[in-house]
Structures are given as C-alpha cells and as structure tokens.
Amino acid sequence: MGTPLPRDPIADARLNWERHGWSDVAAPMAAITAIMRTQQILLGRIEAVLKPFGLTFARYELLALLSFARSGALPMNKASALLQVHPTSVTNAVDRLQDAGLVIRSPHPTDGRTTLIELTPEGRALAKRATAVLNSEVFGRSGFGDQDVDQLIRILGTFRRNAGDFSD
C-alpha cells in the first residue's frame, strides 16, 4: 500500500459532484464509494491473514459455513444461497478445496441432481485455525468503535433486507 494521500479522494469526489450541480446525490455517492473502498481494505487484510493457510476469502467462507453445519456437509445449491454467490463460484471453490484435501464431493442420497460438499478432518482443523487468526488479527482489531459497529450492523442490515437478501 502506498503513501497516504494528502486529501481524502472520496471527499474530493463529493465536492466535484456538488460543483457539477449534483448536490442532491453527492452524499449517497460518497457513502457508496466509501463502502466500496472499505470493502477493498478489509478484503486485503483478510486475504493477507488467510494466505499462509493457502486459503482465499471465498474458500474460507465455504469452509467456515461447512464447519457450522451439524453434519459437516451441505448441498452445493444451499452453500450458494447462504453465501449469496453464483453457483459457478461454489464449483470453483470446491474444486480447489477438494484438490487441497479439505472437502470431498459426495452424491446426495435421494436426489441424483444434487452434490453434497463434505468437510474432511483436515478441512475442519484448518477452518478452526484460520478462524482463530482472523478473530484476533482482523475482527478483533477492526478499527471500528463499539457504537459504530452497532450502527453499521443496523444500517447495513436494513439495507440488505430492503435489497431482498432476506425476509426475516
């Protein structure tokens, strides 16, 4: 990561918006751009922690999801829905996790269309170790204050519900 910029580029963009007569949408534009940039920063931290484990965020998410399933196994389409990513992304992740011996594919007992993803003991152990480091190095040092964390969960939760993520 380079040297800090002398000025906040998002604040500058907001000024540019206002100068061009788009004041009514300048603030949401700045908020949305800030979300994009924050995601980029956080993803960078997470991937840096996971790299020594040979994991990417996408693969870790799948591993973690499986480790919380009672049986340690889930159908591909369930995983796709819960992780809210495209089915092909799950296929891709499973391919690599399987090559690494962390999961195995097995046929669904009653539905021939469905493939189950199952955690191996190695996969379960790796998920546990990776989570421990993520907890201490990323989530435990997020840089957000406690109140801001609550605000984020509230604001983004409302947004996600309105966007159709869940009907809770």
Next chain:
Amino acid sequence: MGTPLPRDPIADARLNWERHGWSDVAAPMAAITAIMRTQQILLGRIEAVLKPFGLTFARYELLALLSFARSGALPMNKASALLQVHPTSVTNAVDRLQDAGLVIRSPHPTDGRTTLIELTPEGRALAKRATAVLNSEVFGRSGFGDQDVDQLIRILGTFRRNAGDFSD
C-alpha cells in the same frame, strides 16, 4: 438474484460465533461481513446501469476521474493512486477504454517514463451520460436514509483515515 432467504445469514453467523465462545469479536465480524455483502449488492446495481454503456465500474471510475481533471488528462500513476487500485488494473482499464475510443495514451512532455491518459470527446460525452443515469438510478435511490448516509460517511471516513488511505 434468488428468492430472499428466510433468515439473515449474517445474523446467523454472528450467533454461530457467539456459540463457539467468540462473543468478543462476533459483532465486528458481523459488521465486516455486512460491508462485504453490501458492496456486492451495490456493485451489482452499478454494473447493471453501466452495462448498456459498455462500461464496467472500473472503467467508469477512470473516465469519471479524467473528466474532473482540468486538462482531461492524468498520468497513469496518478490515476492509480487516486483510484487506489494496483497500477496493472489501470493498465487493463486503459487498454479497453482505448480500444473503445474513449481515451488515448500520449507521452508525457518531460518525463519519458510516464504515459498520460487523455479523454477523447467521445469519452467525455459517455462519462457525462453514464453519470446522469448512475445519479438517478443508483445514488438517488440508494435505500439509505439521510441520517444513515451521514453516519456511513463519518464511520467509514474515520476507518479509512486510520487505515492509512489519507492524512487529511
């Protein structure tokens, strides 16, 4: 995008974290995961709007940045720094924008190492039209309340400053 899930998957993940004795980091984990998911939703909306223009978000950002530069031209390294992406990503975006006739590369007048990216009239016109639609369709209907927009800008601004994005 599929049917809404019956339950919020991030709230469930938070419960799983608490059940496993990681209550101290469960809330920041939920906040960070929510940021990742929100970014995904917003990016999807933006790319859907830009697709008819033949633009992706990465290319649009570069066009918009150039359109705000007084001369309509910037060195590659400046663009990379301001957009906060890897230099190779700028190279990639410029390649495609140049193929589309929206920008041209020109040599820097005094520094032979540097390449200037310059907006063509077509590029400037397209940026203007794309911005108008983004403003009305995405930023103008973000789904965030006015107060929440302010909160997001404040919280994420502090985060980005602490992360070393800028020293303002």
Next chain:
DNA sequence: TCCAAACCCTTGGATGTCCTAGTATATTGC
C-alpha cells in the same frame, strides 16, 4: 404413463484484481 418444464451442477468464455518479473527512462551520488 410419459413428456415437458424445472432444477442442479459443470464447462467455457469474458472481466477484473493482484503479484512477480521485466524493460525503459530519470535521478542521484561518487
């Protein structure tokens, strides 16, 4: 019963991002 529609997963192609390495040009120091 049987066939069309729906569903599940995979493959192939396009895009974007990053990293590492390499080439070319500037600047600095001796």
Next chain:
DNA sequence: GCAATATACTAGGACATCCAAGGGTTTGGA
C-alpha cells in the same frame, strides 16, 4: 561523466466472479 538506485509502465500467471450453454435428474400435469 558514469554507475547505482528509483520510478513508470507492461507482460504473464493465479484467482474469483458472472453469464450463457449443456447434460443429467426429478417433478408434475396431460
């Protein structure tokens, strides 16, 4: 003045994401 260092951009490779298309399986209505 020349070598060493720093900077700017590009090339190639690894991953992840999406879309479109295809083949196998199940379901439900004619």
